[in-house]
Amino acid sequence: MSLIVQKFGGSSVADKDRVLNVARRVVQTYKEGNSVVVVVSAQGDTTDDLLEKAAEITSNPSKRELDMLLASGEQISISLLAMAIKTLGVNAISLLGWQAGFSTDEIHGAARIRKVKADRIKQELEKDNIVIVAGFQGINKYDDLTTLGRGGSDTSAVAIAAALRADRCQIFTDVEGVYTADPRKVKNAIKLKEITYDEMLELATLGAQVLNNRSVEMAKKYSVELEVLSSLVEAPGTIVREETTVEKMLIRGVTKDTDVARISIIGLPDTPGIAFKVFSKLAQKNINVDIILQSVGRDGTKDITFTVSRENSAQAEQAIKSLSSCKDSQVVIDENVAKVSLVGAGMETHPATASRMFEALYSADVNIQMISTSEIKISVLIEKEAADKAVKAIHNAFFD
């Protein structure tokens, strides 16, 4: 008998038919002889509807009160799912975040889980209940409700799996697993059987929106074995764990990220510490910088180019212009770019990988603007319009 944590997102419980479908999936796992804890998000558009109710009252709602409001969404979905499971003749009980033992810090709207005191969950499992837990929420030390921010239900599920030392944490989504490229765009994309946490993190960061990043980080920290699988199609998904047994395929996938902007600062004084000044200013403003390129100094000036996420580009420009060292420089922003990345373990030790990737791009007539490499990925910045073509070309080079 195994202990399985299953997480279903909002679209999986959007209406009564889907709630009943999830109930059947959960009961099936239970009837196979497992103990089951289920984490669910709010139904379909509930969160957006609640946000609209708040927006009708004020454009700047109190974050504490917004958490109070939003946490009602999962309260509805967990009680409905518990009712649905009971109609199938199996015991079930729903628990709110605080009842399930979720303590968080005080940051309303983006709280971090401090601890999961899973005594109540254990008690209910011992009473042979399927336990339904409200994802996305907890309480802080003042006993006030907090929410973990969007996508937080994945993190809730992993945290419970860690606290209970569950055998597996299954994340049900609208895709069947993790693919070597977006299967809607690249028709010969392959579903991976296994992948490591680090590879999964790179894929998530690079735009493959399968799992919330924080949940993967937490799964890595507590060695929780994850499985990403479809809530609609019954088929094995992709397992995420530390050591994968399938080693023959080094390359895990090709992703693109179009939510990126390139910022160039042209004509900076070629003096020591100038890069430090620019990037510490950006760090102060909580702006993450990705690929960085610095030109060689010439005529006493140099250029620095880097990428940020698109929503931060205006703020980044403002921050740079506020620096006295940059007062004579020109700031150019280009949002017509995309980052395309190849992800896989052991890439560093296979120098041929990069050249094969660049060759594929060259053959497809894609111009590379910037390059960045790490142990498990190679990213290039290219013109946005060429992104899909580039993904296909790289994918074909490695998976055909």
Add this chain to the structure above:
Amino acid sequence: MSLIVQKFGGSSVADKDRVLNVARRVVQTYKEGNSVVVVVSAQGDTTDDLLEKAAEITSNPSKRELDMLLASGEQISISLLAMAIKTLGVNAISLLGWQAGFSTDEIHGAARIRKVKADRIKQELEKDNIVIVAGFQGINKYDDLTTLGRGGSDTSAVAIAAALRADRCQIFTDVEGVYTADPRKVKNAIKLKEITYDEMLELATLGAQVLNNRSVEMAKKYSVELEVLSSLVEAPGTIVREETTVEKMLIRGVTKDTDVARISIIGLPDTPGIAFKVFSKLAQKNINVDIILQSVGRDGTKDITFTVSRENSAQAEQAIKSLSSCKDSQVVIDENVAKVSLVGAGMETHPATASRMFEALYSADVNIQMISTSEIKISVLIEKEAADKAVKAIHNAFFD
């Protein structure tokens, strides 16, 4: 500076405009120099919408899960009201039933309040917050959410007022106070300035649906001064307290109750203990009996006639027929009846009151079927069609 508890029902917070209106009323009381605790119900049709969601899943939902589901309704209204008050520049904080310290027994769907541990409410008042509390809900000893049943928000408000020793508990409704008769039916009905708890209880029992009975009983027990007033019209309402200072008007009002059935058992054996057998059987089945009339024995038999609420009439008939002593008797049910009552303190010591009431009915050509009197009321059972005419006639006799 006074401490005021204000309760607003679901229709008072049904949409954003009404939420903002309630916020203004509350802030006005606060700016007059009072500490304010507000109890609110779920918005408008929220509870019915949630019940429908449950009904889509199962016709027989778990009561525990139904409480979990329904309690989300007030969570939405309290957070929206707190946001609305903050837009008016006053500090506010919302608290769920459990955060506000409401402990109840274990009866899901109709829980009774065991205790209100109001420490958190007091803390928040000391921080100069207007405190918004979710009515209708609490937690039991297992930390499971419970609801008090419909109308329970009145009781929540009175319980908080009792726990805080508040100076007054204001119940905002869609009427302007307690009237001597239904103002929609009797145009010269008068709004009472004051009324005692017992009189209020009689009026509630007799069909004036202004306050939930349990809330009045609790207010009496803990000497909480109540005020019933309108959430839309700004005018003083009716004060409910133990001793009223306005004594000149003894008669408090005239009410009708058409939710009543008359049951006659004809031809019972005229033996000792027969009435006991009938009424103890009904008590066993939890059927409340109101007016009772027993004929004088004749030919070795007698008749017993009594009233019950209409929904209980079929069950009462069944219970009577199951008694061996009643096997030769005939049971006749008449649902075409209404109970009209005159309520007021000191009625017993003014024998003229009853004759004046009966004279009014006689003049209006209303036939009296049964009569019942207590210290503070006189009730008559009459034909249902004559009920409105009877109320008007009695009202005119005492209030014109």
